[in-house]
Amino acid sequence: MPQRPQLRILATYMRGGTSKGVFFRLADLPEAARQPGAARDALLLRVIGSPDPYAKHTDGMGGATSSTSKCVIISPSSRPDHDVDYLYGQVSIDSAFVDWSGNCGNLSSAVGPFAITKGMLDASKLPRDGRATVRIWQANIGKTIIAHVPMADGEVQEDGDFELDGVTFPSAEIPLEFLDPADEGEGGAMFPTGQLVDTLEVPGLGRIEATLINAGIPTVFVRAADIGCSGSELQPAINGDPARLALFEALRTAGALRMGLIRDPAEAATRQHTPKVAFVAPSADYLASSGKPIAAADIDLLARALSMGKLHHAMMGTAAVALATAASVPGTLVSEAAGGGARTAVTFGHPSGSMRVGAEAEQVNGQWQVRRALMSRSARILMEGSVRVPAGTLGD
Template sequence: MSHQPQRRIAATYMRGGTSKGVFFKLTDLPVEAQVAGPQRDAILLRVIGSPDPYGKHTDGMGGATSSTSKTVILSPSERPEHDVDYLFGQVAIDQPVIDWSGNCGNLTAAVGAFAIEQGLVAPERVPDNGFCTVRIWQANIGKTILARVPITDGQVQETGDFELDGVTFPAAEVAVTFTDPADGALFPTGAKVDELEVPESLVAGGRLPVTLINAGIPTVFARAEDLGYQGTELQEAINGDPAALARFEQLRAYGALKMGLISDLSEAASRAHTPKIAFVTGPKAYTASSGKAIEASDIDLNVRALSMGKLHHAMMGTAAVAIAVAAAIPGTLVNEAVAGEVSGQVRFGHPSGTLKVGAEVVEQDGQWQARSVTMSRSARVLMEGAVRIPI
């Protein structure tokens, strides 16, 4: 019996922020994967190693977590004043599903570096020394993102002394700006606080106050106290409790329905990447997963967010956008949790430490708008060459 040899596909494995993913140039993909559809999904699923009933991704490039089971496809942008089109795929671990409904803010920091190194940015825009602002069109959500990439001797600078909680080693700082980050109406229901009507088995009384916001990524925010949590929990407190995870997933589904992202609760399973669900509380001291002591005076509030059904080990970049915008607008549950007034930037605690994010918001004719959100991340190439898949 004869067997076909594995296929080789040029690829780069990169870390961006607190995430990792497999990066491809669109033209390096097999022809059938250069357009959206089942064939593209099948190839990328096999690259990552999903679906994996063992939850390990032993036979693929994925890391068996929402932060490390990601794919990115880049191509030269045909849009004026943009350098590159960025398409992101969040790969499920135990299901044959790639969710294309949202962005990965962390990997955006790596998009700029990859685009420069792969010749997707015009050479005249890359200085010998200084910074290159890569103009990214985020194709999943139709938004512009700017990545300020440091350049040394004409090459992307990856090493440096910038430290990011959730990442073990320092690297070069990459400032990422999300322009006009709201996807449609900032508050899809028109309210800063809604009440989700849910089964009493999920929340006592069957009503849960939430802030539903479309900024960076659709997000459902609830008070930690309303869910029976302190807001300082680390991963194991949530991820080691199957009943808690099932409860959060059901609440997320009700939030998606209220936001108009799905028309029936059953559709939430196929839209696992969005919306996110998070819980907030005021500034409280805790010990981060690294053993680092976080004092209440170090932060404005605590936030814990779930991604792809698990509590995130740090914070998704897109969710950080939602946090910053919601914190800056009076009347939201996130703003309620903040200690004092937010003056442009908010520093929040997450399981791995802290993160500072700045948001510019304005109120016009009684409606709030988010103009931009900026945060600092880092990125570097981990491996480059080719992935092989038996297809």
Template sequence: MPAALHPPQIRIPAAYLRGGTSKGVFFRLQDLPEACQVPGPARDALLLRVIGSPDPYGKQTDGMGGATSSTSKTVILAKSSRPGHDVDYLFGQVSIDQPFVDWSGNCGNLSAAVGPFAISNGLVEAQRIPRNGLCTVRIWQANIGKTIIAHVPITEGAVQETGDFELDGVTFPAAEVQLEFMDPAEEGEGGAMFPTGRLVDDLEVPGVGTFKATLINAGIPTIFVDAEAVGCTGTELQEAINGDAQALARFEAIRAHGALRMGLIQHLGEAATRQHTPKVAFVAPPKAYTASSGKPIAAGDVDLLVRALSMGKLHHAMMGTAAVAIGTAAAIPGTLVNLAAGGGARSAVRFGHPSGTLRVGAEAVQDGGEWKVTKAVMSRSVRVLMEGWVRVPGNSF
């Protein structure tokens, strides 16, 4: 076949960063091909090819993806034109085996990497970066229309990437970035923090059962159910759920019917192409278990246990946005999360997940009979893994 029929590869400036327990390919908006600088099919096609999707083998061998929900992610950043913000942050969750990018929510883990990337790539004004200390980066999360404040350590005018902050689910220590998710509730489509107006609902799932559920919009739309009600203990590791096709089907049915009840979709068929949101998680009171690393977790180490599913599979640790939902729901007496933690008022919670434990704080107040959360706070570690150019065939988009 003539060589002219095989277009050359193009290269696009990019970086590969780990934020929390996720990894993703980061771009500056201005560096994308012109057709991909606006939302649409060209942008989606490019990101799918960068990550290596759709891949019927489920491996993403011919792309940057790692064949898990935590590693099939893309981020586009630009200087913010929004008052009081430094950078606009757009997150794309790339499907592994289907040809679509889900733009319906944020990635809380990769949120931690946004500030460091923005500082290092000229998206934060130089006068706002201290010689040493913490640089406060004001982030506009464009998917959900929320503000995130990142506190990024700076050493000798550059982002500090190494450190001794340890995060369960990540093998090596690195620099700590503290995140404040401002006013994390009441996300766009879902309306109020509790879209049904109740802290606990009876969620009927035909063919599966009726479950008590807390349906909440905070950090990311999330459906919480009791572990025991869905035949679980709350101590499960990944394989216990991901190796059970029937369990995965049950959780997907719960997720789809919960999405419908929350007003996030208009009919059940939409759930198949909206994999990123809502999340579904199950909670249980504290119990001892052994984390996936072999680390023993004692019942006294945690306030409750939480296991969450992302993109149809049990997550190996905890999604950052789901951690915001956990902290928010734990702060509000009467939710299933709060009850699993022992009930009562609390401003922070430490929960057990498959890889270990995580602490998240939230400030909740009752105003006129309705609960409001001003912010949720947690720390993640961040590291740049690689930077340069990502290459894709020129006819990819």
């Protein structure tokens, strides 16, 4: 077999919030991968190292978890009043599948720093010191994100004292605004059924009450007690129990059907990224995965969420937006767990610690709407250069 050199593609490996991903400029991708389709998906799968039946990603850049099997493509924005377009691909670990159905709220924090570092913004409009405002068009869901990126001496500031539970070292804080985050495009409303609480018929669980919401990312919220959980579980308690994971997938499928995201249960397997499933409970003392004690008095409620079929080690940024939005609407299961009443921010306990997120919701003509959600993350470049994939990856 004749030797063919590997393809070399400019790329940057970045942490954003509690996730990591491989970032590309659209113009740096091979021509065949600059548009959606099989060639692009094949490239990103090979970059990450999927599908991997060993679930290790030994031969790729992925980390064999939903938080670390991600790719991002950035381009100059095609939208008025925006700086860059941001396209996110969630790469499956064990199957040849890239899910483009949603956003990654954590990696959203890395988009602004990447764009500035790569010279994709007008340098004359960037402050030498202070915070640069980067308007991002989230192309997967058609929404605007505003990132406030710290600058020092004309460069992105990465060092800082902002601590984020789930991330080992402190970094500079990056406030994010998610404008009009409700995903009316799928389901037609923030609450797609028109109800704050629905009853789902779930095989293996029976009738379960749930709050179904399209905000940040489509999410199915249930009470922890209704599914035999306390709300203070850490990853081993869920991810080491195949039968329980199967029940969560059945719950996710039932929610997706009721939300109109899929037409039949078989479609759930081809839509792994959305909807998310989360369970909530009133606040309680517990120990985070790091051993850090979390006091009930310091949080409003407990929350746990699953991503790509496994309990997340912290909380997905987009699911945090969904949670904050649901918490701001009296009558949802999330509001109930937080003690009820109207609120504009919520602090919740997750497996790695706690997190505060804000949301501004209001009723307009009898329909709930959310104008924006707010949270702070951090980001850092881990490595930059070229990623290599075997020749023939794109099918040429």
